[in-house]
Each structure stands twice: as structure tokens, then as C-alpha cells.
Amino acid sequence: MLGALFLLAAPLAAALPPYVVETTVSHDRRDLPIVNAFAERPVENTYIAVFNSTFGTEAIDARISAMSSTIQKRNLNKRGLDGKYLSTEMKSITLGDWRCAAFQGDADMVREFNGADEVAYVEADTWYKTTAAIMQTNAPPGLNRISHARAGEQGYIFDESACEGMTVYVVDTGVRVDHVEFEGRAVMGANFVNNVDTDENGHGSHVAGTIAGATFGVCKKANIVGVKVLGADGAGQNQGILQGMQFVLNDVKSKGIQNKAVMNMSLGGGFSQALNRAIAALLDGGIVPVVAAGNEKQDARNTSPASAPQAITVGAIDATNDQFASFSNFGSVVDVNGPGVKVLSVGIASTVATNVLSGTSMASPHVAGLTAYVMGLTGRQASEMSDMLKSLASNSPARVKNIAQGTSPLIVNNGNLS
Known part of the structure; x- marks a missing residue:
């Protein structure tokens, strides 16, 4: 938030007017x-x-x-x-x-x-906000879906070494870094909201768990860096989000991890030229920006960062049947789709807490984790990842059912077609 700085001038005598007029x-x-x-x-x-x-x-x-x-x-x-x-x-x-x-x-x-x-x-x-995560129960694992060609298959098939040395930045509500799921691989990198350097909402921790949790994560050995730009109510200003993105770019540069870094943004708001241009700067800096399409059941081109051409924009499906989620935004800016209905991941009530949420907020981290996984496995550049994810998804016969016209029907896949 912008700080309030002001001066009060005391009059020399009661008969004199104040020096500064409010x-x-x-x-x-x-x-x-x-x-x-x-x-x-x-x-x-x-x-x-x-x-x-x-x-x-x-x-x-x-x-x-x-x-x-x-x-x-x-x-x-x-x-x-x-x-x-x-x-x-x-x-x-x-x-x-x-x-x-x-x-x-x-x-x-x-x-x-x-x-x-x-x-x-x-x-x-x-003002921007989390992409409307919804409390749910009885979650089926979304990990199964992204490692199989068909819905309903069991078991998450992956290369356990692929994510070593990869870093994923979670620009969100913060992360509960002491949760057992993170195994000491998570840190809070920056806070542009307040002085409470942890997750007061739960959204960011859930997202981080889907990306890199030991049980729930796609990329199980990746490092997580929490960047807090949204408060306990899940809302934050665009300027704070831009500051968070500046931190990500500078941190990646200082650590020399270009093309080994992904940024997830499970948040959204109105269309912003500034935010979309900042997304482009991150990709130029060797960071893959993965963003949620949003949950307003509208064309995602009207929102940011979903409309940013350089972002990988993710719509949501139900992993049990490949149906397009009823809440998901749609349109030509959606690149791929991932599991976003009844997703089980990290909670913040304790170091072992879990939570089940739905939203494109949950679909995006599946793709962010998969992006880190594929980058680690192949050594490809950040600029190549959007096309590579689409290629992997195209190789699978699976397509989204009941999807809005003009929206990509591709379902993300890690290359396993069993």
C-alpha cells in the first residue's frame, strides 16, 4: 500500500491561520x-x-x-x-x-x-484478487490426470529427478513455508502487503502445494519462493503486483537461474496494459509466466494478466471427466487447461493441514509445476515452453468436453500417454 506521510503545522498564535491548508x-x-x-x-x-x-x-x-x-x-x-x-x-x-x-x-x-x-x-x-477459490470436499487427485491420456486413470507417473534446481515463484497471498509438504524447500521472498511474512489467507499455500508439495505437487523437488501481493482478504493493488514481479525478475537475475524459473499468478482483475507489459518483461528475463484464466465465466481477453500474450493462460477442467469447469473464463487467450475442480493441497491451519479448493487458481499451478518439470527435464528455454506444453498436450488424444467456442481444448500432459 502507498504509505501516508503528512505534516501538521502548529500556528504561532491563535489569531494566525494554519500554515498549510488541508x-x-x-x-x-x-x-x-x-x-x-x-x-x-x-x-x-x-x-x-x-x-x-x-x-x-x-x-x-x-x-x-x-x-x-x-x-x-x-x-x-x-x-x-x-x-x-x-x-x-x-x-x-x-x-x-x-x-x-x-x-x-x-x-x-x-x-x-x-x-x-x-x-x-x-x-x-x-484492485486484483485471487481467482475465486471455492471450498469443496472429497477431492480426486489432479496429478493423475496430467500424466495420463484419459480421465479416470490411477497413479501419477513422473521422473522424480526432473525438478531439481528449478524455482517457482508464487505471486499470491504468501506461503506457509513451515508446512511439512514443502520439506524445507519453501521460503518467503518478499512482502508488498504488510509486515506479516506468511500466508494469512491460505490461497497461496494451496497453490504452492500443487506446484511442489511432496504429496500434492507436480514438481516435487522444486524450490518455492513466496511473493506476497494479496492480503488476508485475497485482494491487492496492481502496483503491489508489479512490485512483486520486479522482485521476481531481480531475484532470478541475482541467483543466475534464468531459464530455470517459473512464476505462477493465480489472480486476476480488469485489463491492464501495464501488467501485461510486465509479463512480457519477465519472459524476456528467462522466467515463464503461468497465469489463471479467471472464474467470471467471461472472455479472458477482458482481464489481466490472463490476456497477456506472453503468459501461459490456463483454463480449468474437472479431472474426473474432462468437462470444462462451469466457472472458468474462456476465449482465444486460453492456451491450455488443467485440473481445477476439487483439488486437494496444503492448508494453513497447521503444519500438516490440508484443504480442498476449486478454481482456475488451482488449474494454473498444475501447469506451473508441469512447466518447471518439463524445463528441468529438457533444458529448454523459457521462451520455448508455451509451444512445448501445447505440443505435449496435442500428442494426447484427450480434449476438453463442452468447452466454449474459440477456446483451446488442450489438456496439459507431461508426456506420458498411457
């Missing part, structure tokens, strides 16, 4: 020069300025400095309609050659910043 900011976003003026769930008075990549580092640094100075001066003692003081800080985010900055401000500030040559566009910051 004002309230109010404007209609539909009148602003922003690319998502009609976005759902906007964050009040909060925006993301995306910089023009044709300008060099020095020019953008200078523009950020000027913008930061403007914010510090003009946001002093200003409140939004929610009664909270506007932040006087600006958060700069860099992913490779792509740069943006999050700020709070009034309509005049948005117009001024948007008019700068170095700024490509401004969009409203918006």
Missing part, C-alpha cells in the same frame, strides 16, 4: 487521460505512469525525480474522499527495459504527468 481531492476518472477510465474496482486517487521505452535511463530518471518533487509538494495535507491523506511518495518499478511508477494525485497532476514526453500512458491502479 484540501480534499475529488474528480471523475472518466474525464481523465488514462487508458482504463472505465476500469472496475479502481483504487481511489492512485495511478500508474508507464514510461516511454524510446527514452534513455537518464531522461526517465530525471522525469521521475521531477514527478516525485511535484508529488511531495502538492499532496501535502491533501485527503481523498475516503478521508485518507494522499501519499507524498512515488514508487518506481523496473522490469528489464520496462519502467513505471505508482503515485497518488488529483486530476491536474494526472493530466500534467500524462503530458510529459517521457510518459507513454497513465492508467488507474486497480
